[in-house]
Amino acid sequence: MNHIVSVSNVSKNYNLGQVVVPALRGVSLDVAEGEFLAIAGPSGSGKTTLLNLVGCVDTPSAGTVTVDGKQTGQLSERDLTRLRLHTIGFIFQSFNLVSVLSVLQNVELPLLLQRALSARERRERVLALLDRVGIREYSKHRPSELSGGQRQRVAIARALVTRPKLVLADEPTANLDSVTGTNILNLMKELNQSEKTTFIFSTHDARVWAYASAVVRLADGQVQDRVSAEEAVRAGGLPTGRPV
């Protein structure tokens, strides 16, 4: 089984002035291709830090993070950026769309950064994707003219437009009402199934776990356990203290 992500004994410390705050302490985690993995844990448990490391926007203080076969600690800033552009898609909690661009332009942006496709190809791919996430009719609109769910759909389209191997979603439903959140999760799951894209998302919302292929529970910067979605749901989201 191929691991798209492999986190091995990783620690991450943040320097806050004189004080060193450990955010992750000896975390190891392997993610297989095609997984729909949830990372759960209360605030301050290290979810976002782990996501940052996996998403190549940060490098570990100790241990190794391997993404798509590349050890991120050994890559330059440029290479990390390139890795993000070509291999990873991001979905953010507050959507993070470029407000001055239209929906279409927002989604097209990563393709432009890749500079691989012609204008026509880009357009076709973007429109197809917008169709797929159900907001094609809004392609000319500005993000500010859309609802929260629609915006997150735009964000999902943007994350998938480069056909990344890995999509990272940081609390994707936190800013959405429950119905919309469910729709978004359905969409993501659907895409995960159809495109075989690996999804990793952080969440502390127990409802989300139901969609996951597995749930990794974090507490105090350490992995508590890795359980199936059912187990996680049954446990009510509380780490059980059982070893992985």
Place this chain on the structure above:
Amino acid sequence: MPRSRFLTVLALVLSLLAPRMAAALGKAELVDLLKSVDERQRNQGDWRDLVYIEQKEKDKVDVAYEALVFRRSQDQKFIILFTKPKASQGQGYLRIDKNLWFYDPSVGKWERRTERERIGGTNSRRSDFDESRLAEEYEPEDLGQEKLGAYTAQVVKLTGKPEIDLAFPVIKLWVDKETKNVLKRQEFALSGRLLRTSYYPRWKKVYSESKKTDVWYPEEMRFYDEVEKANSTLILVKSVDMRPLEPNLFTKAWLESKSR
């Protein structure tokens, strides 16, 4: 009593000052002093001498002239006629009444000049070559006594009388107490700016038939320019002759004739 003590102190101070005050000269005495300075140099007749003038200026070559000076006491007429160098030969100044004329034979032209004219471009004036007429031209004022090398000098401030065209409106004069010869002069502009310091170190006497006594004249005059500090002028007087001159000498026609 404080009041009487004050008066005592005042008296004491006054008595200390007394010798000075006693020595201070009255107006009449000062005028007499000037008159005797003039008188020693006066000739009461005709006069001619040969002068050499040298002008030194910063960053420039020296200028030197030989010239003849003619003067007549009775109507205060005066001529200076340059004889050397060649280029200046025949140029001259003529003073008649209150007029000072400059003549250049190369163009045959008379030019009206003032008493401030620098003779031949040097820092000397017409009055430096002429008879001393200080009592007539200036009002004196006592400035006390001063030592000047081996001499004791009476120092007098002279202020020009109004309506007289003078080279220098204010003069500070050092007169030798013994001989009444002028030793030193400082000449000022009306603004009080020092223009020139002059020294008269050597006095000579000649017997004058017309005056029936000796006439004194400074054989050497040194002028230090106080505006252009590097500049100085030297005048040497030689060969004084007091035989009568031609009656029509002090005319334009005569000076013109000397270069025709």
Place this chain on the structure above:
Amino acid sequence: MRGYLDTLKVIALIALRNLFASRLKTLIVGGIILFGSLLVVVGTALVDSVDASMSRSVIGSVAGHIQVYSSKSKDELTVMGGMNMESPDLTPIDDFAALRRTLLGVPNVKAVVPMGLSSAIVTAGNTVDVVLERLRDLARRRLAGEDVQAAYESEKDHVRQIIKVLSADMDNVRKIQNEKAISQDDLAAAAKAASEELWAGFDRDPYPALEFLENRIAPLASDADMLFLRYLGTDGDAFAKSFDRMKIVDGTAIPRGQRGFLFSKWVYEQQVKLKTALRLDRINDGISKRSKTIARSEELQRWIKQNVTEVKEIMLQLDGQKTASFRRLLQGELGSQQSDVAKLLSEFFRVDDANFAHRYRFFYDKLAPQLELYRVRVGDMLTIKSFTRSGYVQSVKLRVYGTFVFEGLEDSHIAGELNLMDMVSFRELYGSLTPERAREVQEIKTMAGMKEVSREQAEAELFGKPDLGETAPIGRAGDEAEAVLRSLAGRQQREDRASQPYDPAQLEQGDVLNAAVIVKDPRRISRTIKDIEAAGAKAGIPLRAITWQKASGLVGQFVTMIRAVLYISVLIIFAVALVIINNALVMATLERMPEIGTLRAIGAQRRFLLGMLLVEALAVGVLFGSLGALLGAGIVGVIGAAGIPASNDILYFLFSGPRLHPSLSPANVIISLAIVLAVSAISSIYPGLLAMRVSPRQAMQSDD
């Protein structure tokens, strides 16, 4: 790279949308840039035009393209605009012919004009002096048997008329002030001058009477005037050929091989013309050219007042016949019964806006023809006295051949202050120190036994021990004087030398102080300067060559100065712009941290962000910069069509005429845009660095 353009499009899109989103800020920044670029365009266009017109003025009048002088000179050469009286101290170049040969050997050199610059004060004497001098001359010629009887009688009559005027004047003063305002001596002198016995013997023996009049009467007139003349010694033909703006106004050019003097028309008008006439001209100028009115201009009123009170200058010019003629003319004109011509003149000059034009014409049509409008007339002899380089006084007498102007610069003081003289006379007045002269000075000093005493040592050395006063040996100055006077007698009077021609070859052979070089291609001046100095070194004539800008002294530096002021203001404006744009961009960056973080997270490289900010800054710069440049071009166009009037003398020279018509060159706009772009680019550096430091983690909003 097909994607580049699209990327750029996105960058531009984001940038422009951002600008639009913060419109107010953009407008403020843009406004500053607009003003800056407008200033650059208008400012540089104006300065360039002044530069061009001034260079025409300077090159076309005396400077030529290049001035050449000896590199051994102590001072630097300036041919015009020198504010001080002294001319620069230059070491003469001995052989002009060799210099000319050397210079003409340099490729770009077209013509060489020899020059020398100096100045002199010419004391003209007062009006009475001038008249008496003429009478003396006529009397001498009459006695020598020349046929000048008519002129002699007329001049004699004139003198007697002058005496009447002066006497009347004295009476007047006594009446207005008090009895003692005029001394008894002067009254007696005036009475004697008017007496019959003085004039009875005049024809037989005029000299005693003349001396009396010259010494006792002439000083009473006390209107002596001095002319301060700056003159250029040159080869008149070569000068006229090389400086073709020069035009003769009155008289003729100095004929080849003749000694002579040409007045600059400006100097001639300002300094030589009858003061009353000059003031009338100025009033006329004020009214016709500067639209002033007598009623409102204090300046004009002052001139009128001077004309009213200072009629003596005219009165002294009138002999009996002219006095009668003036009385008749003025009585007719004024409809007056007054018989006193002085009072009539005062009345005549008391003009107002209604009658000025008429009286101005009347003055020139009826009165002026009987007056000497100029103290020195064309054809007269002018005596110039100067101190030579060797320190002595040297005079030359020159015929005034005429007056000249530089076309287009007629009213300019700067172009008009130089008069012209033949080079041979110039050399005489300049009188370089020759070895003979130096030897002569040394001989005099040795003969006199001169000894130097320093100022510091003077008192100690001179008054160290008392001098008892010796008796001088019997003087023989009389005999020496006789000998000296004998040597003077027979010395040829050089009075008529002025009319003797000189061999034109003399022009070539003698020394010159400097030379003007006219080049074929003015764009290669700096190259030619190097070539000239090299050629000089090779020929053994150490030369310094300078551009016309340098040679024109303060005038030449004027444009440099304006340019400096302009550039400094531009610098300040753009420094402010830089700070403001920078601040705006920094604020925008800080506001957009999450967006920038997002862009970084989804794979935008740092340079993408840098590009984004750059485009943002450049867009504002280009848009408002072009707008400013366009507006500036429009303003220059409007000014260019209307022209800027030269309101004063200096501007007249700088504008090379009465109006400056500035024109726009592409360089003005290009410079403006280049500056704007540079400033925009520079101002985006810091916010760019800031943006580059934004971590992609910024995109993740979750706690941690």
